[in-house]
Amino acid sequence: MEEEDVIFSDKYLPLFNLLEEDNPALKEVDTVLISGGRDSGKTFGLGCFVGTAASDFNHRILYTRQTMASTSNSITKALKLRLELLGLDTDFVFANNEYSSKTCDGCISITGQKTSTGTDTAKLKSIENYSIFVTDEGEELVSFEDWKKIKRSIRAQDVQCLSIISFNPPSKSHWLYKEYYTDIPPGFNGIKGNVLYIHTTYLDNGKENMALHNWNEYEELRKAYEYYLATPETDRDLLPRTVKKMYEEYKTTILGGFRNVAEGVIFEYTIGEYVAPEYGEVIGADQGWTHPSAFVKMNVDKKRKRVYAKEIFYKTNSTEGDIYNSIGADVGNTRIWCDNAAALFIRNLKNKGLNIKGCKKPKIKDSILAMLGYEWIIDPGSTNLQTELDNYRWADKNKEEPIDDWNHAIDGMRYGFTHKINERVPQLL
Secondary structure (H helix, E strand, C coil): CCCCCCCCCHHHHHHCCCCCCCCCCCCCEEEEEEEEECCCCEEEEHHHHHHHHHHCCCCCCEEEEHHHHHCCCHHHHHHHHHHHCCCHHHEEECCCCCECCCCCCCCEEEEEEEECCCCCCCCCCCCCCEEEEECCCCCCCHHHHHHHHHHHHHCCCCCCCCCEEECCCEEEHHHHHHHHCCCCCCCCCEEEEEEEEEEEEEHHHHHHCCCCHHHHHHHHHHHHHHHHHCCCCCHHCCCCCHHHHHHHHHHHHCCCCCCCCCCCCCCCEEEEECCCCCCCEEEEEECCCCCCCEEEEEEEEEEEEEEEEEEEEECCCHHHHHHHHHHHHHHHCCEEEEECCHHHHHHHHHCCCEEEECCCEEEEHHHHHHHHCCCEEEECHHHHHHHHHHHCCCCCCCCCCCCCCCCCCHHHHHHHHHHHCCCCCCCCC
16 A cells, blocks of 8 residues: 555644754743644644654653543554554554554553542653653643643653643633643744644644534534624624524634633533442433433542533433433433423433433522532533533622523533432432
8 A cells, every 4th residue: 555645734843843853943842732622633643743753753752641541542542543644553562552663762651640540640650761741632631730740750861851731622710721821822823931832723634634524514613603703792692692602612612712711600620531430320311402401420429529420411402212312322220310390201211211210409509509519520521511510600799599591411410419419328220
């Protein structure tokens, strides 16, 4: 098979230029932040860089995600494809989650920064000789201090040491924004101090490098985005809610902008991979039609006062059949709590085989106050839930009632959480 040229955005050229010796413009760079939205080519560009750095420039690379469990489903497979595309797969030997170069000391070690439970720091031994520390899906990183400890342990002397974070921008409450982006304009590409910033979008990646249906969807969102921007600021509140939502989705999810957090927001949360409990998982559900039906699964750790949450369904105009076909096989016999006012909805899902039960709605303020006593960790793929949490706020300064909006997944979470913390005996089916 003939080798093809590997082409990606010019915005990644400074990253590859870091591999050159005696490059005064890049000599002081020790941190690289690669951000972007959906289909922006981040994983592709980073994979090509890592393969080249290890095979041709003798770099020893620690390639990580938050937990080891997540690396086999993302890093390992994506990296294998990049090495094959570059024609470098035969230059390495792969064993024990490490690619070792056959011709030099270069290597790519794949590991997690946390243990598989996501609660303890992994034991990363003998990492002083590594020269590049890569974090994929950096929005999952909960602690700046934990990341910085590993960065400080990268101490190779023969090549330039780099710490690279590739991420989909989360909300402005995340430490990535607070530490590195408070005075950086949106979409910035360039160097500031010791940090190289790279930001790409699907437009940089190109139509030919993505699924056509995704390109078409993003272009439809772009029309709403441009319509919103063309509307005078004084009139934007009068625009249909659908336009506002499409504008926000294009700005954040597609273009990769940090999400704003509404003033007076109720919940603080961190983004981290969902950690399932050994037993006792619970799901909260809220029925909708013109607004979304939302299902959120949770691991409520009473001892640590911590909740891991992950949205598993969030769609409008969905029948009970649609919902069951989407999540039935995954949720199995897990208990689902739903507002008992949705009696027909509950009966139909129960008849299809879901372990769903109606509950009396807990008082909104009481259940919120109980939730605020816990640390909330939201799965990175739960973008609708994150958007709700970023906009769900108190309706008045006295903090007596929240707004009646941005609350579909949150209401489902309240039902499931309230029943879980009040559980006195193992859940009976």
